Amino acid sequence: xxxxxxxxxxxxxxxxxxxxxxxxxxxxxxxxxxxxxxxxxxxxxxxxxxxxxxxxxxxxxxxxxxxxxxxxxxxxxxxxxxxxxxxxxxxxxxxxxxxxxxxxxxxxxxxx
Amino acid sequence: xxxxxxxxxxxxxxxxxxxxxxxxxxxxxxxxxxxxxxxxxxxxxxxxxxxxxxxxxxxxxxxxxxxxxxxxxxxxxxxxxxxxxxxxxxxxxxxxxxxxxxxxxxxxxxxx
Numbered sequence: 001x002x003x004x005x006x007x008x009x010x011x012x013x014x015x016x017x018x019x020x021x022x023x024x025x026x027x028x029x030x031x032x033x034x035x036x037x038x039x040x041x042x043x044x045x046x047x048x049x050x051x052x053x054x055x056x057x058x059x060x061x062x063x064x065x066x067x068x069x070x071x072x073x074x075x076x077x078x079x080x081x082x083x084x085x086x087x088x089x090x091x092x093x094x095x096x097x098x099x100x101x102x103x104x105x106x107x108x109x110x111x112x
Numbered sequence: 113x114x115x116x117x118x119x120x121x122x123x124x125x126x127x128x129x130x131x132x133x134x135x136x137x138x139x140x141x142x143x144x145x146x147x148x149x150x151x152x153x154x155x156x157x158x159x160x161x162x163x164x165x166x167x168x169x170x171x172x173x174x175x176x177x178x179x180x181x182x183x184x185x186x187x188x189x190x191x192x193x194x195x196x197x198x199x200x201x202x203x204x205x206x207x208x209x210x211x212x213x214x215x216x217x218x219x220x221x222x223x224x
Binding site: 041106 | 146148153154155156157158161202211212213214215216217
């Protein structure tokens with residue numbers, strides 16, 4: 001199994017809503033990532049977890065809250081988002097210290 | 113600091129023609145370099161990677177790239193374009209595998 005699975009594929013939420021994005025992998029990877037990709041732009045790193053601990057936070061606003069409950073799961077909790085947060089959110093995983101990251105297909109988020 | 117620059121946001125080639133997508137990198141240490149492909153509304157798929165072994169790297173779908181330290185380049189090539197190659201291509205650099213920095217992307221159009 002070389003897949004990173006993200007749910008949901010599409011999400012529309014209001015600015016007062018609370019929602020969560022989920023990411024799952026069963027490749028035994030101990031590093032997991034959240035990226036944000038705006039239209040016609042490259043992915044931008046948000047968070048990195050290594051061995052279930054947050055190792056990198058790229059100065060992301062607190063309305064985005066990551067969580068890594070176990071080595072296979074990564075969540076991104078969303079609260080009080082703004083319309084400019086609308087984007088494709090990509091999850092990725094890799095072995096710690098290994099060379100490549102495997103990406104999921106993303107969650108297309110629209111904030112209204 | 114590390115970064116990549118992709119020259120040409122759009123490249124158009126005829127089916128059967130040579131594909132050349134340009135990437136130049138900036139890194140204070142020997143970098144690890146990657147090419148990813150993204151189809152519409154999809155995640156990113158690794159095409160190939162350079163990790164300080166052979167300077168000519170072969171990837172999937174007939175793509176290859178050559179690492180040229182003197183030119184700080186890692187251009188992606190394919191001898192003969194296929195319609196299915198139409199997608200967006202991202203060059204990425206990583207110094208420590210925990211953080212991947214992506215170029216701005218090149219959209220490849222293949223004409224029949």
